[in-house]
Amino acid sequence: MIYFDNASTTKIFKDVAEFMCVYSQENFYNPSGIYSKSIKVFSDLENAKNKLREYLGADDFQVVFTASATEANNIALSSFAQKNKKILIGGGEHSSIYETAQHLKQQGFDVDFVHLTTEGKVDVDDLTNKLNDSVGFVSIMHVNNETGAVNDIANIAKIIKNKTKNAIFHCDGVQAFCKINTNLKHLGVDAYTVSSHKVHGPRGVGALVFRKELPIKTFIFGGGQEQNIRSGTENVAGIMAFLMAVEKMQKNLKSNFEHAKILKARLLQNLGDINFVLNGNQENDSPYIVSLSFKTKGEVLLHMLEEEEIFVSTGSSCNSKHKGNRVLTEMGKDKTSTDGNIRVSFCENNTEEEVDIFCKVLKEKLDKIKGLNIWKK
Ligand code: PLP
Numbered sequence: 001m002i003y004f005d006n007a008s009t010t011k012i013f014k015d016v017a018e019f020m021c022v023y024s025q026e027n028f029y030n031p032s033g034i035y036s037k038s039i040k041v042f043s044d045l046e047n048a049k050n051k052l053r054e055y056l057g058a059d060d061f062q063v064v065f066t067a068s069a070t071e072a073n074n075i076a077l078s079s080f081a082q083k084n085k086k087i088l089i090g091g092g093e094h095s096s097i098y099e100t101a102q103h104l105k106q107q108g109f110d111v112d113f114v115h116l117t118t119e120g121k122v123d124v125d126d127l128t129n130k131l132n133d134s135v136g137f138v139s140i141m142h143v144n145n146e147t148g149a150v151n152d153i154a155n156i157a158k159i160i161k162n163k164t165k166n167a168i169f170h171c172d173g174v175q176a177f178c179k180i181n182t183n184l185k186h187l188g189v190d191a192y193t194v195s196s197h198k199v200h201g202p203r204g205v206g207a208l209v210f211r212k213e214l215p216i217k218t219f220i221f222g223g224g225q226e227q228n229i230r231s232g233t234e235n236v237a238g239i240m241a242f243l244m245a246v247e248k249m250q251k252n253l254k255s256n257f258e259h260a261k262i263l264k265a266r267l268l269q270n271l272g273d274i275n276f277v278l279n280g281n282q283e284n285d286s287p288y289i290v291s292l293s294f295k296t297k298g299e300v301l302l303h304m305l306e307e308e309e310i311f312v313s314t315g316s317s318c319n320s321k322h323k324g325n326r327v328l329t330e331m332g333k334d335k336t337s338t339d340g341n342i343r344v345s346f347c348e349n350n351t352e353e354e355v356d357i358f359c360k361v362l363k364e365k366l367d368k369i370k371g372l373n374i375w376k377k
Helices: 014-026 036-055 069-080 097-106 124-130 153-163 236-250 253-270 299-308 326-330 334-338 353-371
Strands: 061-066 084-090 111-114 135-139 168-172 193-194 206-211 287-295 343-346
Touching: 014 236, 036 061, 036 084, 036 206, 061 069, 069 097, 069 135, 069 168, 069 193, 069 206, 084 097, 111 124, 124 153, 135 153, 153 168, 168 343, 236 253, 236 343, 253 287, 253 353, 299 343, 299 353, 326 334, 334 343
Parallel strands: 084 111, 084 135, 135 168, 168 193
Antiparallel strands: 061 206, 193 206, 287 343
């Protein structure tokens, strides 16, 4: 089996899964309890927050653990977006930002979207033109989950701070965290979102990390857990396991990155003699995500590859129920490219041999369908 869909989710590390199992058996106590066993679990939770702050270079930030990055993004928008101020959203955001912004728009919020360049980055000129003192909130992702395009967040933060008085800048860092530098001080963001299952941690854990002075709102009402922002008994075993996965990933961040670069270069070199479009930029994008388009339907290719136990996706998994591809369309790609898109996404466990097999199989499949009515001329 070759698994090239790591931007969608990663396999949990075996020792992390084992640790989570043991922790939930031995430390099942409710962190809100007032006896010593509970107090120990509560202090584990606090330590996990401190560790996350440390990994993000965010010592003066507040951490709220959530059940997903989707939830963290929803909390960010519903807390920081104000009705009397303009909201600017990157044109290629994940649906957890995009759909929430659309919802706010329907509720009467003033929402505008920043265009993408043909390479899939936020168009900094368009952003600059749209920024003024009426803007109260900006959300722009760090690494695009469909194309791997990397936005220069440090530069964007500077522009936002120069052009607006008090706009809050949130960044969705799900595809960046543990893969590239995500030091929040260096990036200059006010709030940042991360997800556990993209970095070999368990499903069902995310976090919103934000400057302490920001006006956060209660998102889920109840017993007041997580600083009264999202009530519900905390998933401490999952959170502890997430931090264990993060620790492992951070240790190898540089070597993993170099490995992903080798895989991506090999993939593009192997495919060099066939007709495909690379959606993005080979040099500057994240090496973990490669978006390719062929002259057939991406879905057809996906299933042909699946027959050989090779797993990729068509764009983002979260969008698989929607028709078309919003991000590629925003980049100005034609219908052939948007229909014929597959996303290959690596993790550090993938090998060069797997890349070679993938390319060989893909070429055979493409040869098979050339000339059929599913092949576009
Ligand atoms: N943001 C980005 C950029 C993503 O890629 C994803 C998942 O694909 C999410 C947010 C949502 O993450 P989660 O599955 O933890 O809700």
